[in-house]
Amino acid sequence: MTTQQLTPGPDAPGHDAPVHAAPDGSVPGPSTAGSATAGSNAAGSAGAGSTALDPSSAPLSPTDRTTPTRGRNRQVDERDRLMGLLSDALIVHLGVVAGAHPVVLPTAFGVDPAGPDDGGTLYLHGSVAAGWLAPALERDVCVTVTELDGLVLARTGFHHSMNYRSAVVIGRPRRVTDHEERRWALDLIVDHMVPGRAATLRPATRKELAATVVIALPLAEASMKQRAGGATLEPGDLELDGWAGVVPVSRTASAPVTEDYVADPVPELVLRRVAELSGDGER
Template sequence: MSSLSPTPRTTVTRGRNRLVTDRDALHALLADALVAHLGFVAGDHPVVLPTAFGVDLDGPDEGGSLYLHGSVAAGWLRSVRGATVCVSFTELDGLVTARSGFHHSMNYRSAVVIGVVREVEDPDERARALDLVVDQMVPGRAATLRPPTRKELAATVVLAVPLAEASMKARAGGPVDDEVDVAAGVWGGHVPVRRVLGAPVSAEDSHDEVPPDVRSRVAAAGSVGFGA
């Protein structure tokens, strides 16, 4: 799948100038993001939960697999097993300061994925999905860790959502102001926003030699007070 072809449920109806149809752009956003928001209906009310996630673009679901996980004791699992859910992602790239309140905006990349949740039961796929969730935070980290225990696996539910049904929007650049507001002489522009990571802090019961996977993660994001 090389392009985003939204269904009626994911068709952009406003701000179509910000519509992104390149599926590679969606993949790039998913690679950058650290938090997903899972939306579903629980009984008589909607719920949106922030959650960690992992992505396998070559996964068994149409368009690739978006993996989520949770505790088997979590009440929300009863509402999402086999249900249609909405998973959203947003990366803030800038604050757009216009000459009027009406034209203030933000530079961003955002995506919405809608699909039916599949509970992952195959042991190999479960193991890969859980590794991907860890590697979404720190690439390469999962390979340095011990395998999960049987007790840990029994306490964890792994869910998959197809990436096929999705839409994406993005904005970049400065404000779009009315000519009369520009002529008034008020300053307009935008303030870039980027994520930086601070220097790793060793646990009290750990040695202070930061491993290569963590060092690389910090360096790739742009660090504060930490060398590559």
């Protein structure tokens, strides 16, 4: 989904909605898709019938299209760190050539490290009416994800920088048409926002499913970079005056705001997610 859309439907407090099983018949657990705790979460352990390598043991293998050309000392080779980045991020950006011009779109997503595609599967949510959909399925696309960890303030403007984790994924997406895989992917996307949330919702209606498209992108062709630490010093910078250092940057979540028409208390899983996003809980 784009950041303005959510298809699986509104809350139905107290409704015991069925839990959608993965295409192989297993049931998703309470963890977020793409969790990096051990490279095997609800999605990764259940999978979608894939024989993909365990993401914790398969290194990233960037191609000519994804290998960094600058700052190679920041290149990350461990696939589990890519999965950790995808676990932490809440949106990715999809780049596609739509007609005569390129577009880059923020999109909600879910990750299945053991999905049916080479290297695991990145599921992206969209609308069947989206103008980018048809072009995206006809050629390779690029997906990027970035988490900002700090502002690096040096004694010279040239060496001002940022501490970050970022990744690039390039590949040919496919439209998910299998009914069970679509439901599985939509649950992963919802659970990526709040782990366990999908099982508490009413099932999506046929109309909602008909208006929704899920595309799957292989995670085989991916690269990741990370910067951490302080500012770079040139000879003579130590003798200069002026402050230098790092401003750590982190995401936080505020207290949930309940809709006026809802009488139920805030669910524990939502409160737990608020704590996780604020760095007060374990993922």
